Amino acid sequence: MAKKKLKKVDDDLLKQAIEEEHRIRKAFVDKDWAEIKSSDSWVIFKVMSEFVEGFEKLAKIGPCVTIFGSARTKPTNPYYKMADDIAYQLVQHGYGVITGGGPGIMEAGNRGAHRAKGKSVGLNIFLPFEQKGNIYIDPDKLITFDYFFVRKVMFMKYSQGFIVMPGGFGTLDELTEALTLIQTKKIGRFPIVLVGKEYWKGFVDWVTKVLIGKEKNANVEDLELFSVVDTPEEAVKVIDDFYSKYLLSPNF
Template identity: 40%
Template sequence: MRMFRRMGLCCKTLFQWIGVLWQLLYGVWRVSKLPRPIVSIFGGARISGDDVYFRKAHELGQRLVELDISVLTGGGPGIMEAASCGAIVPKEGKTRMMGIGVTDLGESANKCVQEYFELNYFFARKWLLTRFSSAFVVFPGGFGTLDELSEVITLIQTKKLKRVPIVLFGVEYWDHFMQWLKMEALKHGTISQEDLDLFTMTDDLEQVLCLIRDECKVTP
């Protein structure tokens, strides 16, 4: 009886992984339509339109597409909407912006996203948001944003992903996080100084664009 339960568990897991693989293949096919280079923008879904970070994300999206750099987000509200609205190009132009959502998350596609699709698995979404980007800009956000940030840092730290710019935008918001890393994590030896050097914290949009231009080898 125990053997049958184990076989049932194995079969269930196998079918789940087949579903994940199909989602990944579908996602790769969709993301392949987005012209390179690509920058992923992460940030909170609860950031409102009158917030300074919303306005900065909107400006960043606009400036990136002016440099022929595509914008990839989670496709939802807040920072994702701001970046998407900034990255809108004319109907006759080539789409330079895409959103990847997750089903049953309670977030609908924002009003500006031009290319959007949903996946059933967070894992598949994060994999697609991280594997094709030449830089990552992380605006203030909650647990989901921290999850995405940690995923990118860990992949680069363990050399599973090429080292590219990671920017924490918003010094006031991220400063306590950085202080915790320096005063606690670094102090106790759970991270190294080299790990801290993987990302940059700034309020300066021009610095962000400079890092991205250098990585993507584009001219102003």
């Protein structure tokens, strides 16, 4: 009896192994046209719809500055208050404010713009932990995306400047995307302001000493693509000074 039970267990394990092998092999078999047409290719239309909605809604918003930063920043954090103040002052200087639409620094940016009675735009993203648009976004200026790359196009296309507050991987992604596109002249130059000298010191040191100095993977002139400041007033001044200088330039 015991031998029969052991044989049955062995047979079951063998059957499971064969089924798993077939499942793996099937996953790596080339898809035929019908499968592609019914899956991957149809994603194109979803991507197109996100581009169309973004272009139609954002084409009319006028000059805006995007504020990036961590979704984890609490209202008690000094950087939250600073982002709120920067957004408020940007509105007073004639700009609207765009954020990623979520909590933390994004909420602070929209809050400051709302408090100043200016344009408060949110480009939200569907995430596994269900990020929702914050309450300070103008109801007609909230767009929610499925695709990060579509959302980033909107940031780049419709922003007249970036204010980069302390943040995580997402903030670094958006910062380096902008620097790359400007460096390679894929988009026109606009001001990029890193807020918080102590926070960004390690990044700036690495770019200066390793990326440029040691490895020669960028030019020393690329350091001029961004500014580092410590106060809301300095951040807004960088934006104003940039457009005062470059709008008067015949090459702008």
